Amino acid sequence: MATILDGKALAKRVREEVRGxxxxxxxxxVTPGLxxxxxxxxPASKIYVGTKxxxxxxxxxxxxxxAPQATSSTEDLVxxxxxxxxxxxxxxxxxxxxxxxxxxxxxxxxxxPPAKDVDGLTTVNQGKLVTGARGLRPCTPLGIMxxxxxxxxxxxxxxxxxxxxxxxxxKPVAFLLLEQHATVTMCHSRTxxxxxxxxxxxxxxxxxxxxxxxxxxxxxxxxVVIDVGINRGEDGKLRGDVEFGPASERxxxxxxxxxxxxxxxxxxxxxxxxxxxxxxxxx
Ligand code: GUN
Numbered sequence: 088m089a090t091i092l093d094g095k096a097l098a099k100r101v102r103e104e105v106r107g108x109x110x111x112x113x114x115x116x117v118t119p120g121l122x123x124x125x126x127x128x129x130p131a132s133k134i135y136v137g138t139k140x141x142x143x144x145x146x147x148x149x150x151x152x153x154a155p156q157a158t159s160s161t162e163d164l165v166x167x168x169x170x171x172x173x174x175x176x177x178x179x180x181x182x183x184x185x186x187x188x189x190x191x192x193x194x195x196x197x198x199x200p201p202a203k204d205v206d207g208l209t210t211v212n213q214g215k216l217v218t219g220a221r222g223l224r225p226c227t228p229l230g231i232m233x234x235x236x237x238x239x240x241x242x243x244x245x246x247x248x249x250x251x252x253x254x255x256x257x258k259p260v261a262f263l264l265l266e267q268h269a270t271v272t273m274c275h276s277r278t279x280x281x282x283x284x285x286x287x288x289x290x291x292x293x294x295x296x297x298x299x300x301x302x303x304x305x306x307x308x309x310x311v312v313i314d315v316g317i318n319r320g321e322d323g324k325l326r327g328d329v330e331f332g333p334a335s336e337r338x339x340x341x342x343x344x345x346x347x348x349x350x351x352x353x354x355x356x357x358x359x360x361x362x363x364x365x366x367x368x369x370x
Contacts, residue, residue: 089334089338091335091343092340092347093346094234094343095346097351098353098354101233104358105354106147112365117364119360120150120151120178121139121150121178122181123153123181125152126154126156126157126187129185132185135183142354146357151177161189161190168180172198172199172203175367178367179205181206184255196209202363217262219266225255227294227355229358229359231348232260232263233351233355234348240290242264242267246270246289247264247269247290248284248292249273250275250285251295251328252275257292257294258273260292264290290310293313293316295328296328298320298327300328302330303330303332304333308337310337310338311338312334313341314331314347314348315328317349325344327343
């Protein structure tokens with residue numbers, strides 16, 4: 088049986104660390120502030136944003152919620168982001184995705200100044216990630232790297248397979264793994280033989296957003312399995328991208344859903360918000 092990588096417990100420790108850094112900033116007269124922008128009324132997005140705001144208040148980060156209507160135009164959102172970005176008390180800006188279909192997501196994201204881009208989604212921060220320059224990194228990939236580091240799992244020279252190529256998870260986690268000297272293969276919906284690719288993985292990161300896509304029997308015995316999927320089934324239960332039961336019989340370590348990567352994403356958002364505040368306050 089695999090070791091369970093307990094993201095909930097680690098996230099709690101990360102949040103305690105963040106609280107310590109917040110207290111340090113408070114002593115210097117800086118209250119870190121994070122703006123959340125939730126466009127429209129998608130129920131899942133509302134829950135995610137609510138969770139993030141609550142997590143902020145628990146560690147002493149001020150959160151500023153903005154909830155423009157679903158009918159807002161791209162120009163309305165760009166204008167709002169410019170207004171929010173001009174406020175010195177707001178150090179980080181998070182635009183909850185996905186945006187309504189008529190919105191030009193790229194223009195909205197690019198309106199965020201890179202120094203306040205706590206999701207690491209702007210072209211500048213994605214470019215810094217690829218080149219290895221310092222910059223804000225996307226939260227889920229940071230959470231995954233922290234889970235791996237805390238469990239002292241080796242990365243140097245291992246075969247890492249990432250399933251999914253989003254700019255929020257798949258692409259950035261691939262570059263962070265590469266930076267740690269893994270040999271990285273990126274798979275996606277058009278990959279010809281996903282089972283064979285997964286079967287070669289010492290470390291698997293499944294971030295395709297498709298419940299049970301990765302079959303347990305594909306997992307290489309002894310592999311580490313990181314499941315990023317949060318898929319709500321018809322029964323209302325959350326399921327990952329990996330068949331947890333059979334995969335956990337083959338893996339050496341595996342993240343559960345829920346309680347694995349999800350809580351780490353929120354914890355790393357808080358960490359990025361504090362990092363952004365510290366940088367803007369002068370280091
Ligand atoms: N939608 C799903 N995950 C995320 C995330 O990490 N950040 C943002 N902004 N939107 C999301």
